[in-house]
Amino acid sequence: MTQTTSAIRLQRATKVFPAAGGGTFTAMREVTLDVAPGEFVTVVGPTGCGKSTTLALISGLEPASAGEVAVAGTPVTGLPGKVGYMFQQDATLPWRTVVDNVALGLRYRGVPKAQARERAREWIDRVGLGGFEKYYPHQLSGGMRKRVAMAQTLITEPEILLMDEPFGALDVQTRELMQAELLRLWAGTGAAVVFVTHDLTEAIALADRVVVMTAAPATVKSIVPVTLPRPRDVEAIRLDPAFLDLYREVWNSLREEVEIARERGARRG
Numbered sequence: 518m519t520q521t522t523s524a525i526r527l528q529r530a531t532k533v534f535p536a537a538g539g540g541t542f543t544a545m546r547e548v549t550l551d552v553a554p555g556e557f558v559t560v561v562g563p564t565g566c567g568k569s570t571t572l573a574l575i576s577g578l579e580p581a582s583a584g585e586v587a588v589a590g591t592p593v594t595g596l597p598g599k600v601g602y603m604f605q606q607d608a609t610l611p612w613r614t615v616v617d618n619v620a621l622g623l624r625y626r627g628v629p630k631a632q633a634r635e636r637a638r639e640w641i642d643r644v645g646l647g648g649f650e651k652y653y654p655h656q657l658s659g660g661m662r663k664r665v666a667m668a669q670t671l672i673t674e675p676e677i678l679l680m681d682e683p684f685g686a687l688d689v690q691t692r693e694l695m696q697a698e699l700l701r702l703w704a705g706t707g708a709a710v711v712f713v714t715h716d717l718t719e720a721i722a723l724a725d726r727v728v729v730m731t732a733a734p735a736t737v738k739s740i741v742p743v744t745l746p747r748p749r750d751v752e753a754i755r756l757d758p759a760f761l762d763l764y765r766e767v768w769n770s771l772r773e774e775v776e777i778a779r780e781r782g783a784r785r786g
């Protein structure tokens with residue numbers, strides 16, 4: 518039987534950090550997860566459980582202490598070239614215009630300036646920022662800066678997108694708008710996405726599967742498939758009874774872990 522190669526494969530991946538007061542701290546324990554090419558996976562879990570660490574292992578920013586991590590069938594040993602990132606904080610350079618910020622990823626890959634700018638202009642149009650090419654990041658709203666960040670990330674045509682609460686700092690309306698924009702832009706790319714969020718509504722609205730992590734050390738507690746049809750209207754979908762059932766299912770799985778994490782916090786605090 519032939520098997521399609523996973524875009525991302527974690528096999529019993531474990532991460533142990535040196536602890537601040539001496540000894541060690543296990544942030545991830547035997548996490549096993551396969552993400553198919555073109556699949557959108559969201560990850561939820563209690564605060565501090567190891568979600569960002571999972572992304573750090575996939576991106577090659579941190580090596581696994583045990584287990585295996587592979588991207589497109591190749592073990593991750595450093596920063597793989599096929600990966601795009603988006604974080605809560607923008608990666609825009611304040612002294613560069615929108616067009617030059619969007620062109621950055623291509624420039625880093627050696628694309629000549631004129632060509633990189635031309636492609637950047639196309640992406641600026643695609644994310645709805647046509648006319649703002651010469652603006653600087655501080656002249657834009659938070660939502661517009663997110664559009665710049667999306668163009669900046671997608672222009673390199675990553676096969677894998679790692680997103681760590683990218684819309685976490687936005688107000689609710691802008692966040693919903695950006696979710697819709699992300700789905701629209703991603704739909705044409707075939708990229709596999711791992712998207713970390715604390716917002717269960719966001720997790721379900723975006724995903725093909727929601728991965729629920731345990732309280733630290735992170736391990737996969739449950740995986741909830743989201744069979745809602747695409748394309749999705751992220752605003753309307755949350756009123757769908759099937760959405761509410763999924764919300765209940767994810768929350769029932771997560772609740773126990775949140776309580777464990779809260780109790781630990783209270784004991785420390």
Ligand SMILES: Nc1ncnc2c1ncn2[C@@H]1O[C@H](COP(=O)(O)OP(=O)(O)OP(=O)(O)O)[C@@H](O)[C@H]1O
Pocket residue numbers: 534535536542544562563564565566567568569570571733
């Ligand atoms: N470089 C590091 N050295 C030591 N400990 C670390 C390091 N990076 C992360 N940790 C620890 O690993 C644990 C998991 O951190 P991580 O950032 O992955 O959690 P998270 O689930 O993404 O948190 P949040 O939901 O709050 O964003 C934390 O207790 C953190 O202190």
